[in-house]
Amino acid sequence: MSRGGGRGGGRGGGRGGGRGGGVPGIQTFGPDAIQATFKNPGETYPDIILPVARPPTDEEGEMYIAMKKLQETLYSSPYYLTEPRKPGAITRYTDRYHQDQAAKRPKLDTIKSSKSFFPDELHSILDPKTITRKREINHKYDISKIDENEDDGEAEIDPETGLPKKTGDGEDGPEEEEYEDEDDEDDNDYGENYFDNGEGDDDDGDDGDGGDY
Amino acid sequence: MSTHENRLCRLIVREHFGPIVEKVANVLIRKGRMPVGLIANFTALKPRQVRECLFVLIQHNLAVYAESQEKSRIVTYYEINRTELLNRVLIPKVLHSSQDWFERDGVLITQSLLTHGKLTITDCVADILKTSGIAPGKTSTQRTQSLNKVFTRMVKEKCLIAVRPSDSLTTADKDMAEEKRETDKMTLPPTAAELASIRKALGAQKQAEQNATIVGLKRRLDTMDDSYGEKRPRLLTDGDLVIVEEVETDVYFKVNFDRFIIRWRNVQIANLYEARLNPTAKTIMQTIMNLAEERMINCKEEHSSPVSIMLLLNSLPKDTNLIDTLEFDSSDLGPNNTKPKIHECLDKYVQILEEDLMKILKRDAGRSGQYIINLKMASEILKKNLIQGIVSARFGAPYVRIMNMLADKGKLEEKQISRFSMMPVKDVREKLTTLCTFGVLNLQEVPKTKERTPSRTYYLWEVILSRAADTLTDRLYHTMGNLRQRRFVERAKRAVLLNKCERTDVKADDSLLNAAEKKELETLNGVLEMLEIQELRIAEMVITLRDF
Numbered sequence: 001m002s003r004g005g006g007r008g009g010g011r012g013g014g015r016g017g018g019r020g021g022g023v024p025g026i027q028t029f030g031p032d033a034i035q036a037t038f039k040n041p042g043e044t045y046p047d048i049i050l051p052v053a054r055p056p057t058d059e060e061g062e063m064y065i066a067m068k069k070l071q072e073t074l075y076s077s078p079y080y081l082t083e084p085r086k087p088g089a090i091t092r093y094t095d096r097y098h099q100d101q102a103a104k105r106p107k108l109d110t111i112k113s114s115k116s117f118f119p120d121e122l123h124s125i126l127d128p129k130t131i132t133r134k135r136e137i138n139h140k141y142d143i144s145k146i147d148e149n150e151d152d153g154e155a156e157i158d159p160e161t162g163l164p165k166k167t168g169d170g171e172d173g174p175e176e177e178e179y180e181d182e183d184d185e186d187d188n189d190y191g192e193n194y195f196d197n198g199e200g201d202d203d204d205g206d207d208g209d210g211g212d213y
Numbered sequence: 214m215s216t217h218e219n220r221l222c223r224l225i226v227r228e229h230f231g232p233i234v235e236k237v238a239n240v241l242i243r244k245g246r247m248p249v250g251l252i253a254n255f256t257a258l259k260p261r262q263v264r265e266c267l268f269v270l271i272q273h274n275l276a277v278y279a280e281s282q283e284k285s286r287i288v289t290y291y292e293i294n295r296t297e298l299l300n301r302v303l304i305p306k307v308l309h310s311s312q313d314w315f316e317r318d319g320v321l322i323t324q325s326l327l328t329h330g331k332l333t334i335t336d337c338v339a340d341i342l343k344t345s346g347i348a349p350g351k352t353s354t355q356r357t358q359s360l361n362k363v364f365t366r367m368v369k370e371k372c373l374i375a376v377r378p379s380d381s382l383t384t385a386d387k388d389m390a391e392e393k394r395e396t397d398k399m400t401l402p403p404t405a406a407e408l409a410s411i412r413k414a415l416g417a418q419k420q421a422e423q424n425a426t427i428v429g430l431k432r433r434l435d436t437m438d439d440s441y442g443e444k445r446p447r448l449l450t451d452g453d454l455v456i457v458e459e460v461e462t463d464v465y466f467k468v469n470f471d472r473f474i475i476r477w478r479n480v481q482i483a484n485l486y487e488a489r490l491n492p493t494a495k496t497i498m499q500t501i502m503n504l505a506e507e508r509m510i511n512c513k514e515e516h517s518s519p520v521s522i523m524l525l526l527n528s529l530p531k532d533t534n535l536i537d538t539l540e541f542d543s544s545d546l547g548p549n550n551t552k553p554k555i556h557e558c559l560d561k562y563v564q565i566l567e568e569d570l571m572k573i574l575k576r577d578a579g580r581s582g583q584y585i586i587n588l589k590m591a592s593e594i595l596k597k598n599l600i601q602g603i604v605s606a607r608f609g610a611p612y613v614r615i616m617n618m619l620a621d622k623g624k625l626e627e628k629q630i631s632r633f634s635m636m637p638v639k640d641v642r643e644k645l646t647t648l649c650t651f652g653v654l655n656l657q658e659v660p661k662t663k664e665r666t667p668s669r670t671y672y673l674w675e676v677i678l679s680r681a682a683d684t685l686t687d688r689l690y691h692t693m694g695n696l697r698q699r700r701f702v703e704r705a706k707r708a709v710l711l712n713k714c715e716r717t718d719v720k721a722d723d724s725l726l727n728a729a730e731k732k733e734l735e736t737l738n739g740v741l742e743m744l745e746i747q748e749l750r751i752a753e754m755v756i757t758l759r760d761f
Contacts, residue, residue, distance in 0.1 A: 037643050063306060063309045063749060073324070080229075081262075081269065082232065101715075111272070113331070117271060118268065119278050119280060125268040
């Protein structure tokens with residue numbers, strides 16, 4: 001297909017020239033813009049003159065430097081998560097100088113934060129010694145007490161979450177399962193897979209192409 | 214929630230937190246709230262990795278969670294906080310403004326909080342001392358005191374805001390829990406009217422909490438005792454006691470983007486008057502906005518709190534020249550032609566500002582000598598000016614003429630537009646269609662008969678400012694996403710060179726890079742700078758259209 005072949009040189013010239021008199025190309029921005037209409041659609045791939053952005057000011061330059069510094073700090077912080085560097089198939093001389101950034105970064109359990117901001121299942125990230133307990137609701141009913149006040153058997157509701165509060169004693173509760181952190185368990189947790197409709201196949205994160213500016 | 218917004222959110226997470234957190238954030242952005250197991254399913258990551266990513270997102274206030282009771286267990290659902298995520302594009306401007314308002318210590322505090330998400334004052338100061346060290350000639354105690362002082366000032370001015378554990382919960386779940394608490398007090402289920410009144414009362418309560426004292430700030434009494442060195446210490450009286458405000462050491466704080474946006478908006482409102490009147494009018498307007506700013510909570514308020522003219526007179530900068538920048542009639546000056554006094558000049562200025570066609574400043578009806586700002590009108594003017602600028606740069610003056618005419622006159626037919634704008638109907642029709650496709654104009658059909666045939670239907674064109682702002686915001690998100698993606702592509706093109714630059718031997722010795730590689734790095738730096746600055750310029754436009 002040589003559709004663009006004939007116009008390749010002209011397009012390069014148009015793009016390289018930018019704005020200026022005598023440069024081939026169609027103005028698509030501003031008061032002299034030629035808009036495509038139904039009756040006059042124009043060429044399929046016209047040579048267009050793109051507007052040139054104004055140069056950065058001193059303030060903007062300072063903002064860029066500040067942002068670059070922050071990005072470097074974030075890159076070396078424990079919050080930037082990457083896979084550990086895998087050794088390549090061929091061993092090279094310069095491999096000794098390459099650092100594994102993932103190993104160099106501090107771990108997440110070294111950061112200063114409070115467990116109250118996170119749900120129970122994330123406490124083990126901040127404090128690896130935490131043993132997470134599965135919270136179960138007590139559904140044991142005593143038939144002889146069925147006519148009494150309903151409030152007696154219910155747990156106290158947490159005002160913030162609207163859920164039953166965790167009780168310290170486990171006298172009437174069911175047997176609670178205690179388990180260690182899930183590193184040694186299988187990755188597949190069949191109990192939480194019941195929503196899977198096969199929707200996991202098309203998720204490649206391709207949201208759009210680069211359109212016009 | 215559009216595709217462009219989702220893409221931009223995903224790219225922000227990738228740049229700041231890496232590809233693994235990006236996968237988790239992408240799933241939450243596109244598919245909504247879900248528990249850890251489902252996220253692990255969609256992302257093919259281990260549950261431990263998913264939990265680490267969620268931990269990072271919650272720590273940076275980008276995700277919230279809700280615990281839901283399902284059968285016999287409690288399941289935790291996670292959701293992305295889009296507002297905070299999209300605010301991260303404003304970080305360069307926030308850092309620059311921190312430098313302007315709070316100097317170097319303010320920048321260091323802001324940087325530390327943006328790196329860690331949320332910190333207490335003690336941890337923040339410790340982090341700064343560890344990373345930037347102590348300047349020679351100063352002790353650690355002095356440095357800590359100066360950082361504490363700046364931190365306290367930032368909290369008092371609400372540039373930093375306290376974070377409570379309840380802020381990690383989803384707003385909808387919190388509101389539902391409060392509603393349930395109120396309805397549980399009633400014996401019968403609530404009617405629709407009762408439910409509406411409960412919701413209104415809870416909304417008012419939330420508003421009152423926001424207006425109340427600043428969370429995380431405590432007051433204590435301290436002495437102004439100057440009797441050091443005296444042989445006999447004197448008895449302290451009530452006059453020696455002062456109230457000192459301190460930040461509580463166990464409260465976590467984060468950067469309050471809303472306050473920065475409010476200040477930027479106030480500056481833009483004041484700048485409107487510089488072009489219309491003179492720089493002194495801008496100074497007066499800026500002072501009024503600064504005085505009213507303390508009680509502003511967010512940009513969506515309709516009016517500011519009242520500002521008295523006496524307070525304005527005392528708060529004006531000392532170098533403001535009110536007398537020479539005004540012209541008085543000879544009848545106003547009196548028989549001796551004496552120059553008017555400063556308060557008379559200020560009264561005259563305020564009168565001119567009040568009579569200006571923009572109608573932003575107006576007298577407070579209930580109290581004399583007090584003025585309020587019509588923030589809603591000011592925001593609309595800022596948005597309209599920006600949309601006009603975009604249309605003018607993109608299409609040209611005739612399109613702006615049509616848009617302004619429709620904004621002033623309301624709904625018009627194309628024949629009327631052609632007559633008012635003095636353009637042929639054929640040209641007007643093309644321009645109207647172009648503007649409608651762009652998203653600035655709306656078409657309203659008014660059928661004459663119930664068959665709705667095109668020949669017997671009025672087609673009225675109009676400008677709806679909120680819709681135009683939303684459509685243009687989406688276009689700007691698309692552009693920002695393109696710019697961000699371009700940065701990744703430019704880095705990916707030079708991945709081998711960047712990999713080489715990260716080697717320890719190259720970092721220690723620059724001469725291992727040859728001239729071509731150094732030039733390539735310089736080119737890359739220039740390209741990245743240009744792309745970042747362009748994105749920042751577009752982000753400023755987005756906050757005008759979305760947040761003002």
